Amino acid sequence: MTKPDFAAITEATIDRMAEAPNARLREILTIGLRHLHDAIRETRLTETEWDAAIAFLTRTGQMCTAERQEFILLSDVLGVSMLVDALNHAGGEGVSESTVFGPFYAGRQPLLAAGASILKRPEEGTPLHLRGTVSSALGLPIAGALVEVWQTAPNGLYDVQDQEQPVGHLRASFETAADGSFAFETILPVSYAIPDDGTVGALLKALGRHPNRPAHIHFMITAGGFRRLVTHLFIDGDPYLESDAVFGVKSSLIVQPQALADGSLAVEYPFTLADAWAGLDG
Amino acid sequence: MTKPDFAAITEATIDRMAEAPNARLREILTIGLRHLHDAIRETRLTETEWDAAIAFLTRTGQMCTAERQEFILLSDVLGVSMLVDALNHAGGEGVSESTVFGPFYAGRQPLLAAGASILKRPEEGTPLHLRGTVSSALGLPIAGALVEVWQTAPNGLYDVQDQEQPVGHLRASFETAADGSFAFETILPVSYAIPDDGTVGALLKALGRHPNRPAHIHFMITAGGFRRLVTHLFIDGDPYLESDAVFGVKSSLIVQPQALADGSLAVEYPFTLADAWAGLDG
Ligand SMILES: [Cu+2]
Numbered sequence: 001m002t003k004p005d006f007a008a009i010t011e012a013t014i015d016r017m018a019e020a021p022n023a024r025l026r027e028i029l030t031i032g033l034r035h036l037h038d039a040i041r042e043t044r045l046t047e048t049e050w051d052a053a054i055a056f057l058t059r060t061g062q063m064c065t066a067e068r069q070e071f072i073l074l075s076d077v078l079g080v081s082m083l084v085d086a087l088n089h090a091g092g093e094g095v096s097e098s099t100v101f102g103p104f105y106a107g108r109q110p111l112l113a114a115g116a117s118i119l120k121r122p123e124e125g126t127p128l129h130l131r132g133t134v135s136s137a138l139g140l141p142i143a144g145a146l147v148e149v150w151q152t153a154p155n156g157l158y159d160v161q162d163q164e165q166p167v168g169h170l171r172a173s174f175e176t177a178a179d180g181s182f183a184f185e186t187i188l189p190v191s192y193a194i195p196d197d198g199t200v201g202a203l204l205k206a207l208g209r210h211p212n213r214p215a216h217i218h219f220m221i222t223a224g225g226f227r228r229l230v231t232h233l234f235i236d237g238d239p240y241l242e243s244d245a246v247f248g249v250k251s252s253l254i255v256q257p258q259a260l261a262d263g264s265l266a267v268e269y270p271f272t273l274a275d276a277w278a279g280l281d282g
Numbered sequence: 283m284t285k286p287d288f289a290a291i292t293e294a295t296i297d298r299m300a301e302a303p304n305a306r307l308r309e310i311l312t313i314g315l316r317h318l319h320d321a322i323r324e325t326r327l328t329e330t331e332w333d334a335a336i337a338f339l340t341r342t343g344q345m346c347t348a349e350r351q352e353f354i355l356l357s358d359v360l361g362v363s364m365l366v367d368a369l370n371h372a373g374g375e376g377v378s379e380s381t382v383f384g385p386f387y388a389g390r391q392p393l394l395a396a397g398a399s400i401l402k403r404p405e406e407g408t409p410l411h412l413r414g415t416v417s418s419a420l421g422l423p424i425a426g427a428l429v430e431v432w433q434t435a436p437n438g439l440y441d442v443q444d445q446e447q448p449v450g451h452l453r454a455s456f457e458t459a460a461d462g463s464f465a466f467e468t469i470l471p472v473s474y475a476i477p478d479d480g481t482v483g484a485l486l487k488a489l490g491r492h493p494n495r496p497a498h499i500h501f502m503i504t505a506g507g508f509r510r511l512v513t514h515l516f517i518d519g520d521p522y523l524e525s526d527a528v529f530g531v532k533s534s535l536i537v538q539p540q541a542l543a544d545g546s547l548a549v550e551y552p553f554t555l556a557d558a559w560a561g562l563d564g
């Protein structure tokens with residue numbers, strides 16, 4: 001019947017992990033529990049609020065399916081995905097910046113020939129010629145790098161979200177040529193709303209936040225001896241560049257498409273990969 | 283391509299909530315996000331580790347059903363439930379201590395007469411006569427208080443976990459008499475393992491922790507004008523009193539059953555409730 005000793009509860013929880021065989025798990029949970037308990041103390045959380053948090057997490061898990069990962073969305077809109085990205089991709093001088101992976105990667109797609117279109121059906125969007133190069137931080141071209149790309153259709157949906165789209169529409173893999181180049185035909189991407197009919201959408205609404213992401217094309221570039229690059233190219237002028245729902249925009253990733261005589265657009269971007277050993281002790 | 287500014291990510295996430303219409307939600311998330319981001323920075327969490335955390339949370343949500351709440355279990359084994367309890371039930375001089383609610387309450391049960399048995403079938407356990415009083419912090423008896431009790435069968439399972447048990451077995455409600463007393467017949471409770479076939483069980487195993495709780499009977503006592511009391515009585519001598527998987531033990535809640543001539547046991551306990559207005563500005 002003495003005053004409750006809040007710190008004692010935290011310490012008891014941490015002491016109980018003393019025998020954890022995995023030292024890293026123990027480290028993560030020791031740090032994580034201290035911050036979690038601190039947050040609860042600092043908010044003076046009520047039981048009703050904690051019940052609501054548990055119900056929110058439960059519904060978030062229950063919304064997840066093979067096609068939908070609501071916890072990744074939650075991590076994205078809370079800035080956690082970008083923080084984990086920043087911690088793990090310090091990058092360094094002359095290396096392309098990374099951004100969120102997102103929940104819409106659909107696995108490795110068939111390799112297309114250089115210059116091929118990634119559309120599996122015609123779309124009304126503005127034709128866009130995308131040309132890139134992949135090189136090392138020192139500027140040497142990387143041949144045979146795997147370049148995976150994905151983007152939404154003009155309706156703002158990925159093929160995996162939209163039964164009407166052919167499977168694999170607006171997704172493809174390419175291999176860089178001897179000079180490190182790759183190229184494909186696509187359409188200008190559009191801004192889109194992340195799925196907002198679930199717990200994350202409800203949270204955004206409660207926070208007075210919109211669910212929109214500025215127009216972008218996803219890139220994942222893999223090459224032996226280099227760190228994998230997961231990034232986007234964003235399109236200059238998009239109204240959501242300053243307020244991306246998942247905090248993914250970095251200025252070095254914004255491109256300005258060039259208008260061609262036939263009304264189509266062209267983008268060129270030089271991707272540079274960090275050496276595999278780079279930044280490991282950053 | 284400058285050094286990533288980790289703090290800027292956190293501040294951007296918090297700034298984005300500036301328009302949140304609910305000030306309390308904004309406060310909770312501002313504090314929560316700072317601690318969450320701090321924890322991730324401090325652990326230097328890898329992408330693989332964050333992926334594993336997301337998979338863990340997803341599976342935890344997916345294990346939840348009408349009969350099972352794995353997130354409450356998680357909150358319990360991480361000491362969070364006891365912390366929230368401590369924050370919200372400062373109690374005060376002369377008031378019974380509270381403990382975790384747990385996930386096995388099954389709703390209001392029918393009222394039984396004073397002294398009735400809460401068993402719906404015979405059990406092999408040692409007969410236990412439980413007698414209690416409910417009074418205010420000043421010692422005045424509280425008549426007509428609702429006393430709800432629940433405990434496991436000798437196999438360590440609650441009726442809701444065990445198809446073999448009659449529904450409502452070892453659960454009941456009582457009303458206190460004019461002198462604040464109530465009484466019922468039951469069996470000595472046993473220690474039991476919390477459900478450990480899910481994500482929480484896997485976590486405990488990875489942490490080198492056992493899933494056991496010392497023997498206890500749950501009580502929830504409600505009376506107009508008083509703060510509801512959610513607590514247990516624990517049985518002295520139990521081997522898990524020092525290592526309750528959910529950190530629920532408080533010494534004031536440990537009782538020493540008295541042996542009667544016929545081999546049965548008796549426990550008496552004086553419950554005292556805080557006034558409804560008590561501790562609100564603690
Ligand atoms: Cu913290």
Ligand SMILES: [Fe+3]
Nearest residue numbers: 102104216218
């Ligand atoms: Fe996207």
Ligand SMILES: [Fe+3]
Nearest residue numbers: 384386498500
């Ligand atoms: Fe229990």
